[in-house]
């Protein structure tokens with residue numbers, strides 16, 4: 001069993017300027033819910049049956065109060081960067097002004113990171129939409145994109161000088177598809193007629209925010225974070241191949257192609273009219289605003305077969321799987337990066353999330369998560385292979401710094417390289433965290 005992480009000595013991932021980091025998101029770790037406006041995830045958690053363990057984000061990892069210790073912890077891992085997200089309902093009032101208390105909270109964190117020479121990668125939207133905006137239609141309302149632009153404008157002025165990189169959105173696929181089409185994430189709206197409309201408004205919000213970031217914050221690296229679940233056909237048959245290509249366009253390229261080619265995949269024309277996004281005249285130009293970087297989140301792949309009634313059918317995840325049931329298939333990571341590089345003219349790439357949920361056991365204050373270390377090892381190798389094949393990857397962030405609120409799974413799934421005891425809020429660095437630290441310090 002493996003307890004260390006390594007890379008070939010020739011790997012550019014061992015250069016000092018390759019950025020290693022850890023990532024979190026506001027709703028998943030902060031708590032401090034009384035000190036901000038409600039968001040759609042508060043409402044979703046309070047709706048019985050939506051979250052597996054009926055938990056919520058009221059306390060989470062109590063990072064709202066423990067942030068100083070948590071930055072010590074991040075620093076002790078020796079990382080170059082920390083990816084965090086700003087809670088929109090914490091920093092903006094309902095009337096659209098900055099909330100000084102919320103801004104102060106993040107400024108303290110960012111200043112401390114700066115003191116410690118840890119680069120701050122800030123995500124502006126990691127799914128915690130203010131509830132009052134949802135009450136007005138949320139991402140189905142085009143107006144929300146302009147509200148996001150106002151928020152991006154004000155917060156980027158307030159945080160000036162403390163941020164290394166801004167990502168507008170984290171995983172618009174999840175917000176749009178899981179939130180407004182499958183209905184398994186907040187706000188829990190279900191219907192094929194909603195997903196692509198929400199997606200379009202999210203992408204528009206991204207483009208509008210890029211405009212203000214470019215103006216207010218020209219010296220930060222500004223971009224977006226997308227998640228990809230590469231699609232594979234179940235068999236070699238032409239029908240399965242067509243099903244998998246369709247699913248790839250529907251779930252993955254739908255979010256990438258507009259950014260780089262200013263258009264949606266051609267399957268848009270096959271969608272019934274009521275499922276198509278409503279596109280205004282300059283929208284695609286706004287959405288395709290040049291990016292300083294693309295963030296790529298990767299966890300697993302999906303396998304599809306032909307279906308007589310639907311365009312595709314997703315097959316059950318194959319073995320081996322992580323504790324959340326996702327297949328471990330690192331080859332798809334290399335293939336994803338090289339295929340994106342072939343399809344589009346890409347800016348530099350950061351791997352903004354990669355990691356695994358494992359059934360951790362804490363014994364004598366130790367978590368020997370060798371299964372997670374193996375996951376990291378095979379996926380770091382996969383990134384290395386992609387770089388060898390010409391993909392410009394400049395950094396890698398482990399998801400996640402610590403165990404946290406895993407959305408519809410509540411606190412039942414642990415993704416951290418640090419273990420969290422939710423009763424005592426004690427943090428314990430897992431074997432994977434120590435291996436990651438060693439990999440970084442041995443460069």
Ligand code: GCO
Pocket residue numbers: 025028170171174227297353399406415
């Ligand atoms: C994501 C999310 C994380 C999840 C992780 C595991 O961006 O998907 O950023 O919030 O916790 O992906 O599901």
